[in-house]
Amino acid sequence: MSKNILIVDDSMSLRQVVSIALTGAGYNVIEAGDGNEALTKLNGDKIHLIVSDVNMPGMDGITFVSHVKQDANYKFTPIIMLTTESQQEMIQKGKELGVKAWLVKPFKPEQMLDAVSKLILP
Amino acid sequence: MSARGKLLTYGLPLLLMLTVNYFLLVTWEYQVGSIVATGFLGVLWIAHLRSVLNIVSEKRQAELEEDESTEAAGPTFTEGLDEFSVKALPIWMKQIETGRSQTELAINTLSQRFSGLVQRIAKITQDTQSGVGKNAKNPKGLSIDNVIDSSRQDLSVLVKQLEQAMSSKHDLLEKLRQLQMHTEEMKEMATAVGKVAEQTNLLALNAAIEAARAGEQGRGFSVVADEVRNLSQVSGQTGSEIVGRITQLSESMNAVLEAAERTRKDDESAQLQSGTSIIMVLDRFYRYAEGLEGSTSMLQENNKGIKSEIEDILVSLQFQDRVSQILYHVLEQMGDLASFLDKNLEAKQVNDACKPLEVSKWLGDMERSYTMAEERKNHSKEFGENGSGGGDAYFF
Structure with missing residues (x-):
């Protein structure tokens, strides 16, 4: 069964690029x-990994991660x-x-796949 | 001397003097004009002129002191704007130039990669037809001609949109350049006004000294007084030119904001449409490549090439996200400045104290809003670390 990855980014083209790289694998x-x-997507379904942007309108990535870490169902989901x-800070x-990892855009698909394979449980 | 004669000799000049004095109290410009008029009345008026000049000098001094105290109590409408504009506009121009050059680079890379893809797929077809890859076939019945033709159509739309995005950024840069010219002019005029005020003050003082010696050299005084009037007029003209420039500046700022907003909307629509076009093209190529059940080494090599071309395309496509962030920050900073100026304008209209534009605080806020290494680099020449052009990975 294929693993579920949640991609959070306000840029549609970026989500598509990540999506092409991951679905291809x-x-x-x-x-x-x-x-x-x-x-709202974290509704009890199994999510094996989350890929999130930092700067987004609405709720930013850092706030989103703090929420995830307080959710008993997802606090161990790798991000x-x-x-x-x-910036180092x-x-x-x-x-x-x-x-678990911090990738700076623009990323190479192989870089993303490498990070995902290191973090996602088999 | 008859009563009538006395009246004409002393009374009429006295009446005139009283009238002149009345006007002297009305406005600064009128006072100076009056000085010149009264100068022609001769020696009889010298004592009066001395007092007038003293009033003028004192009034001017009081005005200057008032200006200084006003400055200390509450800044003027445009205080700090000149310095901020001179520092912020080149930064904004660099940010937009970064966006423009990244867009251009991405367009060139995407065009090359797509043409590379087309060539590779054409090679597969050629090899298949000539028997080199005779095992290769596409059971889904997709013809390479169809794949290439539809992809070409989709991509030409995409390139057009990207070109449009680039030209709107060029337009925005032009508007910013014009805005910078206005602020430079304003700065020059502010300096000119300062000089005029300084010279007027000096001349008024000279005139006071001249007036003290007016018993012997009444004529010299009128020349000085005339100069004071001229300078006062120049000062008034420069003042109204500044008001005009502020209006132009405000209009230019609005034009820049509109252009920036248009660019952002163009980018959004290009992003939506190009995203869809590219996904369609990539899907089509993937499906075609999947359909080829070739096993020859040449086909495998070509498939690797296709994969690598597509990966490069995926990297290049991320330019939209980066450019959009740069523009968003510029737009946000301009919006903040526009609303600050609006508030000051409202305060000025109801005679409330204007807030000064604290240049270093504003520049600091701008710097803190950046998320990308390029933005920080554009902001500061000294910037040397964190020079990430992307692709860095950290694991914890």
Whole structure:
């Protein structure tokens, strides 16, 4: 059974790019446009991994991650931040919140697949 | 001397003097004009002129002091705007230029990659037909000609949209350049006004000294007084030009904001439509490649090539997200400035104190709003670290 990955990004083209890379490798992709929408997708279904942007209108990625970490069903779900943000303070903040990887856009598909395969449980 | 004679000799000049004095109290410009008129009345008026000049000098001094105290109590409408504009506009121009060059680079890369894809697929077809890949076939019945033709159509629409996005960014840059010119002019005029005020003050003081010596050199005084009037007029004209420039500046700011908003909307629509076109094209190529059940090494090599071309396309496509963020930040910063100016304008209209534009605070806020290494680099020349052009990965 293919693993479910939730992609949270306000840019539709970016979600599509991630989606092409992941579905091509056999993953099942669920998309959300910001943190608020992403929280509605966390409705008890099994999510194996979350890929989230940081800067988004509505609910930003950092707030979204804090919510996920307080949810008993998803607090151990691995999270990859995929963002243009490259400041060390922000990366440190992500680490403290418990995210597992921080990828700076633009990313290469193989880089994403490498990160996903390292974090997702077989 | 008859009573009538006395009246004409002393009374009429006295009446005139009283009338002049009345007007002297009305406005600064009128006072100076009056000085010139009264200068022709001769020695009889010298004592009066001395007092007038003293009033003028004192009044001007009081005005200057008042200006200084006003400055200390509450800043003027445009205080800090010149300095901020001179510093912020080049940053905004660099940010937009970054967006434009990234768009251009992405268009070139995408065109090359798509043409690479087409060539690779054409090669597969050629090999298949010539028997090199005779095992290759497409059971879904997709013809390469159809794939290429429809892809070409989709891509030409996409390239047109991307070109449009680029031209609207060019338009925005032009508007910003015009805006920068206005602020430069305003700065020059503000300096000119300062000089005029300084010179007027000096001349008024000179005139006071001249008036003290007027017993001997009454004529010299009238020349000085004339100059004071001229300068005062120049000062008044420059003042109204500044008001005109502020109006133009405000109009230019609105035009820039409209252009920025248009660019953002164009980008959004290009993003939606190009996203759909590209997904269609990539899907089509994937389906075609999947359909080829070839096993020759040449076909396998070509399929690897196709995969690599598509991966490069996926990297290039991310430019939209980056450019959109740069423009969003510029737009947000311009919007903040526009609403700050609006508030000050409203305060000025009801004679409330205007807020000064704290340049270093505004520039600091701008810097904190950035998310990308390029934006920070554009903001600061000293920037050297965190020079990420993307692709960095951190694991915890």
